[in-house]
Amino acid sequence: MGEITEMTPGSVKGLHLVVDDINKAREALVKRGIAVGEITDVSGVKYAGFSDPDGNSWLLQEFPPEVRQPGQSFYKEEGK
DSSP states (O other): OOOSSOOOOOOOEEEEEEEEEEHHHHHHHHHTTEEEEEEEEETEEEEEEETTTTTOEEEEEEGGGGOOOOOOOOOOOOOO
């Protein structure tokens, strides 16, 4: 299949995985032996970080239910 990318392993930092339930997602990773940081709440948005074996850093992210809507974009157009 050849090379997929020329990126250096471990060069990705802060890639977000948006999840519906951060506690459940964190627990699933911990059960698989992955060291996941504690959950941090920043104005209602929750985060927990971990690294993969290549050294890339990831963030689980959960938005509070009151701001989540199916198909919603968090991008706000100017003037709206």
